[in-house]
Amino acid sequence: MNTHPVNTNLAEYYAKRAQEYERVYDKPERQPDLGRLKQALKAALRNETVLEIACGTGYWTHCLAETAAAILATDINGPVIDVAKAKRYPRDNVDFAIADCYTLAGINDGFSAAFGGFIWSHVPLEKLPSFLETLHAKVKTGGKIVFIDNAYVAGNSTPVSRTDEIGNTYQRRVLQDGSAHLVLKNFPAEAQIRSLLEGKAAQIAFTQLPYYWYLVYTVG
Numbered sequence: 001m002n003t004h005p006v007n008t009n010l011a012e013y014y015a016k017r018a019q020e021y022e023r024v025y026d027k028p029e030r031q032p033d034l035g036r037l038k039q040a041l042k043a044a045l046r047n048e049t050v051l052e053i054a055c056g057t058g059y060w061t062h063c064l065a066e067t068a069a070a071i072l073a074t075d076i077n078g079p080v081i082d083v084a085k086a087k088r089y090p091r092d093n094v095d096f097a098i099a100d101c102y103t104l105a106g107i108n109d110g111f112s113a114a115f116g117g118f119i120w121s122h123v124p125l126e127k128l129p130s131f132l133e134t135l136h137a138k139v140k141t142g143g144k145i146v147f148i149d150n151a152y153v154a155g156n157s158t159p160v161s162r163t164d165e166i167g168n169t170y171q172r173r174v175l176q177d178g179s180a181h182l183v184l185k186n187f188p189a190e191a192q193i194r195s196l197l198e199g200k201a202a203q204i205a206f207t208q209l210p211y212y213w214y215l216v217y218t219v220g
């Protein structure tokens with residue numbers, strides 16, 4: 001029997017994981033997909049003024065900064081932003097701010113684009129409509145929104161250990177310090193995403209890769 005308490009606080013989990021987070025991008029079998037994602041993001045957000053939510057340690061911020069005009073990279077956690085800030089951004093086009101993606105309080109509107117990497121999957125199903133509404137409000141009409149996230153790959157992804165009554169799925173994850181966390185992690189189908197965006201978005205392009213998916217659309 002496991003007697004260790006399991007933490008379910010997502011923000012706390014990522015604060016604790018800050019120093020070990022980017023190992024997730026070292027998996028050899030995922031390198032071709034990651035290369036494709038980088039090319040797609042750099043092309044989609046070229047010359048855009050981007051609001052990035054849940055930027056974490058800045059892995060994608062660093063990539064986007066190569067082509068975006070400017071990025072405001074935000075996250076709820078100071079410790080992950082500290083890691084992101086320590087990276088070099090040769091074009092000097094990145095600013096950082098602490099922000100909760102469910103409110104985006106204190107963040108200006110009028111961005112030409114927004115980006116969220118691996119956050120959609122952590123949003124409870126029942127909160128997705130208001131999460132998207134909050135994000136869309138920060139972007140000009142016709143502005144571009146880009147999300148990337150994980151596909152569930154049996155035998156490779158961390159198994160789903162629980163499904164709640166709404167349909168949210170959870171994984172049990174253990175950090176290097178031995179602490180155990182029950183992390184809400186959903187794996188939406190393209191049809192679910194499209195139905196959620198109905199009436200709110202145009203030019204929706206969904207791309208499925210072996211290990212990831214990416215989504216580009218404009219705010220309607």
Ligand SMILES: C[S@@+](CC[C@H](N)C(=O)[O-])C[C@H]1O[C@@H](n2cnc3c(N)ncnc32)[C@H](O)[C@@H]1O
Nearest residue numbers: 011014054055056059075076077100101117118
């Ligand atoms: C899976 S990580 C993704 C980090 C980064 N975007 C990437 O793809 O490498 C999820 C991030 O969401 C952040 N986060 C969790 N809850 C949040 C919230 N309510 N508002 C903003 N960020 C949040 C965590 O601190 C963490 O950095």
